Amino acid sequence: MTFLDIRNLVVEGRTPAGEWLPTVHGVDLSVAAGEVVALIGESGAGKSTVALAAMGYARPGTRFRQGQVRLAGQEMLTLPPSSRRRIRGAQMAYVAQSAQASLNPAMTIGEQIHEPFAIHRIMPEGGVRQRVAQLLTRLDLPSAAAFTRRYPHQLSGGQQQRVMMAMALTCSPSLLILDEPTTALDATTQIEVLKALKAALADNRGAAIYVSHDLAVVAQVADRIVVLRNGRIVEQGITADIVDAPRELYTQQLVEAFRPRAPAKPAGSIDNGAAALLEVEDASSTYVRDRLFRKPDKTQNVLNDITFDLRPREALAIVGESGSGKSTLARVIAGLQPINGGRVRFRGNSLAGRSRDRSREALRAIQIVLQSPDLSLNPGQRIQQAIGRPLQFFFGMSNAEIPARVAELLAMVGLPADYAGRFPSELSGGQRQRVSIARAFAARPDIVICDEILSALDALVARQVLDLMRKLRAEHDVAYLFVSHDIATVATFADRVMVLYAGRICEIGPPAEVFQPPHHPYTALLLSSVPVLRLNWLKETVASNAPRPTQGRAWNGVGCPFHARCGLAVRGQCDAAPPPIRQVTKDHAIHCHRSIAELSAVGSSSCVA
Amino acid sequence: MTMLAQTERGARSIRRLPDLTTLGILGLLLLAVNALLAVFGSAIAPHSAAELIGGGAFGPPSDAAPWGTDYLGRDLLSRVLHGAKYSIGIAAAATLLGFLAGISIGFAAAEIRGRFDVVMIWICDIFLSFPSILLALLVIAGFGTSLPVLILTIAFIQLPRVIRLSRAVAMGISTLEFVEVARARGESLPSILGREILPNSLRPLAVEFGLRMSFAVLFISSLSFLGLGIQPPEADWGGMVRENLSGIYYGALAAIIPALLIGLLVLGINLTVDWLSGEVPKAESQDLR
Ligand SMILES: Nc1ncnc2c1ncn2[C@@H]1O[C@H](COP(=O)(O)OP(=O)(O)OP(=O)(O)O)[C@@H](O)[C@H]1O
Ligand code: SF4
Ligand SMILES: [Mg+2]
Numbered sequence: 097m098t099f100l101d102i103r104n105l106v107v108e109g110r111t112p113a114g115e116w117l118p119t120v121h122g123v124d125l126s127v128a129a130g131e132v133v134a135l136i137g138e139s140g141a142g143k144s145t146v147a148l149a150a151m152g153y154a155r156p157g158t159r160f161r162q163g164q165v166r167l168a169g170q171e172m173l174t175l176p177p178s179s180r181r182r183i184r185g186a187q188m189a190y191v192a193q194s195a196q197a198s199l200n201p202a203m204t205i206g207e208q209i210h211e212p213f214a215i216h217r218i219m220p221e222g223g224v225r226q227r228v229a230q231l232l233t234r235l236d237l238p239s240a241a242a243f244t245r246r247y248p249h250q251l252s253g254g255q256q257q258r259v260m261m262a263m264a265l266t267c268s269p270s271l272l273i274l275d276e277p278t279t280a281l282d283a284t285t286q287i288e289v290l291k292a293l294k295a296a297l298a299d300n301r302g303a304a305i306y307v308s309h310d311l312a313v314v315a316q317v318a319d320r321i322v323v324l325r326n327g328r329i330v331e332q333g334i335t336a337d338i339v340d341a342p343r344e345l346y347t348q349q350l351v352e353a354f355r356p357r358a359p360a361k362p363a364g365s366i367d368n369g370a371a372a373l374l375e376v377e378d379a380s381s382t383y384v385r386d387r388l389f390r391k392p393d394k395t396q397n398v399l400n401d402i403t404f405d406l407r408p409r410e411a412l413a414i415v416g417e418s419g420s421g422k423s424t425l426a427r428v429i430a431g432l433q434p435i436n437g438g439r440v441r442f443r444g445n446s447l448a449g450r451s452r453d454r455s456r457e458a459l460r461a462i463q464i465v466l467q468s469p470d471l472s473l474n475p476g477q478r479i480q481q482a483i484g485r486p487l488q489f490f491f492g493m494s495n496a497e498i499p500a501r502v503a504e505l506l507a508m509v510g511l512p513a514d515y516a517g518r519f520p521s522e523l524s525g526g527q528r529q530r531v532s533i534a535r536a537f538a539a540r541p542d543i544v545i546c547d548e549i550l551s552a553l554d555a556l557v558a559r560q561v562l563d564l565m566r567k568l569r570a571e572h573d574v575a576y577l578f579v580s581h582d583i584a585t586v587a588t589f590a591d592r593v594m595v596l597y598a599g600r601i602c603e604i605g606p607p608a609e610v611f612q613p614p615h616h617p618y619t620a621l622l623l624s625s626v627p628v629l630r631l632n633w634l635k636e637t638v639a640s641n642a643p644r645p646t647q648g649r650a651w652n653g654v655g656c657p658f659h660a661r662c663g664l665a666v667r668g669q670c671d672a673a674p675p676p677i678r679q680v681t682k683d684h685a686i687h688c689h690r691s692i693a694e695l696s697a698v699g700s701s702s703c704v705a
Numbered sequence: 706m707t708m709l710a711q712t713e714r715g716a717r718s719i720r721r722l723p724d725l726t727t728l729g730i731l732g733l734l735l736l737a738v739n740a741l742l743a744v745f746g747s748a749i750a751p752h753s754a755a756e757l758i759g760g761g762a763f764g765p766p767s768d769a770a771p772w773g774t775d776y777l778g779r780d781l782l783s784r785v786l787h788g789a790k791y792s793i794g795i796a797a798a799a800t801l802l803g804f805l806a807g808i809s810i811g812f813a814a815a816e817i818r819g820r821f822d823v824v825m826i827w828i829c830d831i832f833l834s835f836p837s838i839l840l841a842l843l844v845i846a847g848f849g850t851s852l853p854v855l856i857l858t859i860a861f862i863q864l865p866r867v868i869r870l871s872r873a874v875a876m877g878i879s880t881l882e883f884v885e886v887a888r889a890r891g892e893s894l895p896s897i898l899g900r901e902i903l904p905n906s907l908r909p910l911a912v913e914f915g916l917r918m919s920f921a922v923l924f925i926s927s928l929s930f931l932g933l934g935i936q937p938p939e940a941d942w943g944g945m946v947r948e949n950l951s952g953i954y955y956g957a958l959a960a961i962i963p964a965l966l967i968g969l970l971v972l973g974i975n976l977t978v979d980w981l982s983g984e985v986p987k988a989e990s991q992d993l994r
Contacts, residue, residue: 202877249880385819430889451891459891472882476904485900489890535886 099129099303100150100271105163107145107154107327118161120145120327127303129270134306134318134335136350139554142327143307147273150305151188152180167271189264191257193276193552198260199248205259206244209266231262234299235292250383252419254285258292265296272297272304278313280467280551282581283625285418290316291638309555311354312627315339316634323347336631354629371444372405373542373575374429374462378438379403380599381428398424399599401674402438406543411569411576413586413607415622416596422579425596426547429577430464442543460490463536467548469528473520479506479531480516486538505534509564526557530564537568547579562589583626587611592683595619598657605684614695616686617662656689664690723980732976739970742786743793750786755779755938763949763957775959776949784945785963791934791941793970795852796921799859804914806860807867812898814868815875826872829865837862838927845933855934859924863917870913874906908981915978919971926967942967 107120120142127133127150135143145158152172154160165172167187172180192198200208209228228244235258237243248256257277264272277293278286294317297304308314314321315335322332323346331344342348381399399421406412414422427433429440431451440447442461448454463486466472473482483505484498493501503513509530520528529549536544546565550558562585569576580586586593587607594604595616603616610619624637656662659670666689675687688695723729752758757778760767764774772781814822832840841858848854875898878884884901892900926943928934935941940948942963949959 200877201880202873427885431891432885432889451889452893454891456891459889462889464886464889466882466885468882472886474883474901474905477900485887486890489892532886539890 097129098126099131099168100125100127100305101164101166102126102146102150103164103166105146105149105165106161107142107149107158108161109145109158116159116161118327119158120149122163123324123327123329125150125322125329125332127271127305129303130301132297132304132306132317132319134308134314134321135324136308136311136314136321137324137330138309139556140326141324143309143324144275145327146324147275147305147307148190150271151184151190151273153184186267187269188271188273189267189269190273191260191264191275191277193279199256201248204245204247205251206241208248209244209259209263211263227266228262231265231296234296235262236288237262252285254281254289254418257281257289261289261293261296265300268300268302270302272300272302273307274304275307276309277306279308279310280548282415282417283583283622283627285581286313286627287625287634287637290634293317294634310627311339311350312629312633315629315631316627323350339629339631351629370408373408373443374406374577375441375444376405376429376438377403377441379425379428379435379440380437381424381433381435383424383433397436397599399428399435402599402601404594404601404604406575406577408542409569409573409575410592411578411590413578413580413590413593414596415580415583415586415593416602417581417622420596421599422596423547424599426464426545426577426579429543430462430545431459432464456490460539461542462545463539463541463543464545464547465529465532465536465549468552469525469532470552472532473528475520477519478516479518479520479523482520482531483516483535483538486535490539501538505538506531508537508568509534524557526553526561529553529557529561533561533564533568537572537574540572541574543575543577545577545579548581550585551581558585565589583611583622595622600657601687602658603684603686605680609681609684614680614686614692616688616695617664617690618658621661656687664694666690726980728976729980732973732978732980735969735973736977739789739793739973742789743797744790746786746789750783752780752783754784754787754940756783763952763955763959766958772962773958775945776952781959781962784940785942785966787939788935788941788945788963789966791939792922792925792943792967795856795859795925795941796918799856800863800914800918800921802856802860803863803867803917804910807864808871808903808910810864811868811871811873812875812902813894815872815879816894816898816902822872825868829868832865833869837924841924841928842933845928850933850936852935855925855928859921862924863921867913867917871906871910874909875902878902878905912978912982915974915981919974922967922970922974 102123102125105120105123105125106118108116109119110116123142123146125133125146135147137143145155148155149160149163149165150167152165152167152175160173163173167183170183172183175183203211206228209231210224232238232243237255237258248259251259257280261274261277274293278289281289290313297317306314306318311321315338318335320332321335321338323330323338323344325346331338331342331347333343338347339351342351379399379402380397382397384396402425404412414425416422424433428435429447431447431449431454434449442458445458447458451459473479480499480502483502484493487493487498487501499516502516506513506515511527511530511534515523515527515531520531523531532549533544549565550561553561565576566589568574578586578590590607592605593607593610595602595610595618597618602618603610609615611623613620624640627633655669655671655673656665656675659665662670665671669689673689675689678686678688678692680686680692686692686695758769758774758780760770760774760778762774762776762778764770764778766773770780770782772785775781775784810825814825840862844858844861845854848858879897879902884897887897887901923943925934925941926946929941929944930947932947935944937948945963946960946967949957949963952959953961
């Protein structure tokens with residue numbers, strides 16, 4: 097039975113010049129009750145616009161020109177806005193890509209999950225509690241009261257995303273819209289979220305529209321795939337047909353692009369002789385505050401015994417699953433998070449834990465660029481102010497000198513000079529990310545810390561920003577600390593990769609060596625988690641990677657943190673003593689009890705079995 | 706849907722004021738008239754507040770007293786004009802004071818966190834658990850009913866709520882990435898609060914300001930009603946309602962007009978607040994034509 101029926105939908109968008117031009121040209125789409133339909137296509141194909149139209153919603157700056165959207169027989173577009181809103185509230189739910197932007201930072205997780213119940217008053221209080229607990233378990237989240245009392249910023253990205261899904265599912269929506277729900281997640285977390293999502297969708301029995309640019313992911317969850325390009329449907333069909341026998345040329349290209357390829361060789365020209373810029377020695381850190389009369393508890397650390405150095409002009413990538421401590425490490429180096437053990441040195445001088453206590457020079461030399469283009473610029477400041485502030489702060493530039501330098505910096509990141517007068521809301525995500533990069537480079541830094549700066553961008557835009565980062569590195573002699581969950585990108589971009597797990601280093605070395613055996617069993621798991629365009633890939637990987645991770649897994653603080661999930665764990669050794677560091681080559685080290693010979697013997701897929 | 710609305714509101718509307726609505730215009734007009742009354746009311750009043758103009762108590766409207774006279778035979782219009790500065794001025798001054806102090810403390814608590822924050826919230830909660838009228842009675846019993854005491858008392862009563870709200874607002878903003886970047890740059894506390902957090906919290910704070918201000922207007926009225934507000938012969942509008950209450954039996958306007966004016970002032974504030982806090986309905990109405 098057709099539940100949602102979209103006919104000849106035309107949506108227009110307003111250009112900066114004020115003209116209305118069609119962005120979606122006559123799309124027909126129907127979704128049966130209980131069916132999961134994927135909308136796939138590249139950036140600008142109109143995926144989100146069509147998905148939102150299913151809710152009878154046009155984003156500000158867009159409008160419906162013609163067409164019909166019938167939901168359970170009800171024509172959505174001609175309804176008065178108030179009834180449309182009521183239908184949306186009662187029957188539909190929307191999960192956005194950026195959980196951080198959608199969760200209310202001032203409310204606890206529990207309060208936010210309860211909110212839809214409170215608004216729609218659909219269940220007695222006891223039933224609500226039970227339903228919430230059930231949903232959290234369904235989504236592999238801890239249902240303990242301590243978890244629901246946390247605030248969004250105290251969760252990892254994957255947890256935030258699953259909380260969003262829990263909120264969306266509370267009212268058992270008959271239509272669920274998921275807009276790139278796992279795009280911002282790392283591979284191992286993505287698997288968990290996908291698995292949880294798949295189960296939850298089956299549970300909910302409602303229809304769902306899944307928007308994504310990632311065909312490999314979509315092939316795991318969708319019943320049917322609709323390929324969009326430039327606001328038109330190119331092809332649609334059941335998932336197996338699209339993946340195995342695409343008819344249209346464009347779909348064939350798309351499928352081809354997702355076939356597994358060997359990782360490209362990185363540039364790899366590090367200056368080994370030079371003195372290290374940044375040295376991190378046995379650093380550890382925790383979010384648990386010191387209390388009087390309580391001894392510091394090492395098992396509460398989210399970073400432990402981190403030792404590495406960063407050489408001038410080097411790009412060091414940090415990979416690891418959500419919650420492994422990548423951002424925490426970035427924050428430690430940026431002075432946003434104090435260490436509770438060890439040292440961080442910059443050019444041989446110890447760095448204070450808090451940015452406020454650091455010297456101007458150290459502050460200038462280390463700059464940070466963060467993940468979310470929506471949140472990393474102050475919405476109330478023009479671009480000029482955003483980029484001008486570090487110029488004023490570090491170099492004491494006067495208001496007269498700033499505009500010229502801002503124009504130079506904008507040109508450097510490939511933006512026209514007149515963007516200086518704009519507000520962030522008048523820029524696209526990729527452009528905002530460029531502004532954040534310009535702001536960091538304004539300080540003429542020696543080190544730029546990049547925390548997932550590509551993960552919120554479309555694939556195409558992300559590639560352009562990455563090219564920009566490459567160019568800037570060549571021109572400005574800067575070293576990067578590049579936090580990323582995208583292993584394919586890392587393989588082509590970084591000089592060295594550091595793999596983190598549970599706040600500890602598993603392995604560090606050049607990508608060409610790290611991504612080939614011998615490598616750490618966790619690295620192997622990471623690699624096997626990168627989605628592959630194959631039906632049932634998810635099912636098979638989930639089955640072969642068992643036992644799956646559970647958040648907040650108990651770890652006694654001794655031994656190898658990975659031992660509960662490791663297929664190679666040696667009883668009595670891996671759970672009893674910290675793993676030794678095995679030097680494979682001069683630059684490549686693996687922290688593991690197994691010998692290099694043992695690690696080489698097992699291929700990258702079998703060692704996680 | 707709330708999520709969708711939230712993201713978009715978060716991204717675009719912090720800076721811009723919402724489009725004007727009819728009710729919003731009405732609210733702003735009411736506020737403007739009231740502000741003019743508060744500033745120029747005394748100057749344009751034909752008589753002083755205490756002057757007996759003859760014609761007896763609760764006299765009907767006449768040339769000398771266009772709105773009639775009050776329970777002592779004073780010109781009601783003049784008294785209303787004189788009283789405007791109390792009803793509006795005290796409320797505005799007290800709310801402003803409460804906000805300046807409350808925002809400073811609330812923001813600092815959000816940014817510093819830790820022990821300072823815990824203690825602040827604790828103190829606020831203690832004060833919030835007392836009825837405000839009781840707190841006011843205690844202070845006034847101790848310090849008398851001079852104008853400064855009245856203003857400070859009402860400001861003080863507003864304080865805990867304003868601290869809690871501005872703390873919550875600032876907490877939400879202080880974990881956002883642009884604030885983190887400023888912090889990593891080594892910006893000082895005042896710079897972070899002033900440049901990054903305050904400009905982005907003006908909307909919710911303005912809305913709360915309106916609500917608190919209505920509260921203050923009504924609160925002064927209730928204090929005056931108890932005889933603890935402005936002291937005779939001057940009177941704010943709330944006090945005038947009380948002193949002329951018996952006139953209602955004679956059909957006199959003396960109690961009704963000040964009550965009506967209080968109602969209009971509060972209405973003006975609330976309409977303005979609704980306009981400020983309103984969703985942007987244009988996006989919805991635009992989507993089909
Ligand atoms: N402000 C906080 N308060 C308490 N715990 C936190 C806080 N921020 C992070 N954590 C916890 O610290 C651990 C490490 O988090 P971190 O953000 O560094 O991980 P990550 O590797 O960056 O993950 P992601 O890929 O999701 O960004 C996680 O267990 C997380 O739940
Ligand atoms: S130390 Fe043991 S548990 Fe840890 S990765 Fe190596 S083999 Fe596995
Ligand atoms: Mg992170």
